[in-house]
Amino acid sequence: MDVTAADPDTVLDTLDRRLVCALQVNGRAGAGRIAEVLGISARTVTRRLARLQRAGLVRVVRMPGTEDAAVGALLLRVRVLHGEADTVARALADRPDVPFVDVMLGGREIGAVVLGDAGAHDRLSDGRPPETASAAVVAETAVHAVLHAFPDAGQWRSGHLGEAEAAALAEPPAARPAPGSVPPDELDRVLLARLGEDARQSHAALAAAVGTPESTVRRRLNRLDGAGLVRTHVTVDPRLLGLAVDARLWLDVPPGRLAAVGAALARHPQVHGVFATSGPANLMAAVFCADHGGLYRFVTDTLGPLGVGRAETTIVARAVKREGAPLPGPRARA
Numbered sequence: 001m002d003v004t005a006a007d008p009d010t011v012l013d014t015l016d017r018r019l020v021c022a023l024q025v026n027g028r029a030g031a032g033r034i035a036e037v038l039g040i041s042a043r044t045v046t047r048r049l050a051r052l053q054r055a056g057l058v059r060v061v062r063m064p065g066t067e068d069a070a071v072g073a074l075l076l077r078v079r080v081l082h083g084e085a086d087t088v089a090r091a092l093a094d095r096p097d098v099p100f101v102d103v104m105l106g107g108r109e110i111g112a113v114v115l116g117d118a119g120a121h122d123r124l125s126d127g128r129p130p131e132t133a134s135a136a137v138v139a140e141t142a143v144h145a146v147l148h149a150f151p152d153a154g155q156w157r158s159g160h161l162g163e164a165e166a167a168a169l170a171e172p173p174a175a176r177p178a179p180g181s182v183p184p185d186e187l188d189r190v191l192l193a194r195l196g197e198d199a200r201q202s203h204a205a206l207a208a209a210v211g212t213p214e215s216t217v218r219r220r221l222n223r224l225d226g227a228g229l230v231r232t233h234v235t236v237d238p239r240l241l242g243l244a245v246d247a248r249l250w251l252d253v254p255p256g257r258l259a260a261v262g263a264a265l266a267r268h269p270q271v272h273g274v275f276a277t278s279g280p281a282n283l284m285a286a287v288f289c290a291d292h293g294g295l296y297r298f299v300t301d302t303l304g305p306l307g308v309g310r311a312e313t314t315i316v317a318r319a320v321k322r323e324g325a326p327l328p329g330p331r332a333r334a
Contacts (some may be wrong), residue, residue, distance in 0.1 A: 016089075019158040020160070020162070021159070024234045026169045028199060057237070060198070060234050061196055061198065061323070062142075063233040069246040072145065073109070073113055073115050074146070075113060076112040077141070078092075078141050078143040080137050082107070088311045089112075089320045090140065092112050092321075093282075095228075099321065100113040102248075102316045102319050107317065111248060142318075143279075144277040147305060148275065156237075171225075174329055182223075193294050194209060195230065199230075203218045211252070230310070235323070245295050246286070246288055247316070249284065249303070250281035250314070251281055252280070252281055253282055253307075
């Protein structure tokens with residue numbers, strides 16, 4: 001199948017979707033390993049992945065260490081004047097302390113996550129707009145603090161592999177750094193930065209780029225991986241996977257049910273983020289659906305039995321930045 005970034009209606013075929021899911025499980029898995037698990041040739045894997053990456057449809061990057069910093073982060077809902085959403089969204093995306101930025105349906109609201117310092121938090125908590133956004137174009141800013149992150153949702157997979165296939169591709173869980181372990185030095189930081197641009201670079205390519213023996217690069221990455229610093233993220237337009245709707249559900253859950261509801265949603269295959277928050281809603285869930293009918297069924301069939309008291313639904317029109325990676329093009333999603 002010929003796929004190009006210029007065709008917004010492109011939908012990946014079944015094998016391409018399985019390859020994307022394989023990368024979601026293990027972003028640095030070699031073509032040979034993926035081919036063995038999926039029962040196809042390594043040449044097919046190499047050719048298809050190269051085509052998807054060359055067309056800008058799939059990108060694998062190192063995931064910044066945002067999970068541990070999630071508690072205390074701020075979820076922003078910024079309402080802007082008509083026609084100003086792109087300017088404010090791009091300005092927010094330029095900030096290193098903002099790993100997620102979305103423009104919501106209607107073009108008047110921007111959703112963002114801020115991992116900033118206490119000073120930035122204080123300014124936002126006082127109702128002032130983000131520094132990168134002029135007060136003249138911001139109509140309103142709502143700020144919600146993350147009280148708890150439900151981790152299972154961070155492992156979202158598109159569901160195109162069987163359980164046995166996913167288990168075969170998965171790396172053993174990364175161990176936390178032992179007390180007194182060596183912090184990353186300058187070479188480590190350079191290697192991690194390069195993986196932040198393209199996490200599928202081989203040890204040989206990285207060694208050539210940084211002028212270091214391949215054995216050193218391999219040893220360093222093994223240590224960094226053991227410290228949980230080489231997690232990967234696949235940036236892909238969910239519409240290519242048959243998921244046309246990306247929604248944010250702001251939920252009002254009885255306090256005694258909050259932990260159970262959050263955990264249940266985090267395990268759901270359509271959910272790719274769940275946070276307990278401050279504010280009128282005490283739980284926010286990010287969910288992918290095939291279409292608006294699918295979103296309706298999610299609300300009625302999934303939220304209904306969980307005993308959610310109230311649900312406000314907003315829909316992403318365009319993702320600008322995901323997992324710290326800015327997304328190119330006005331139609332980009334992740």
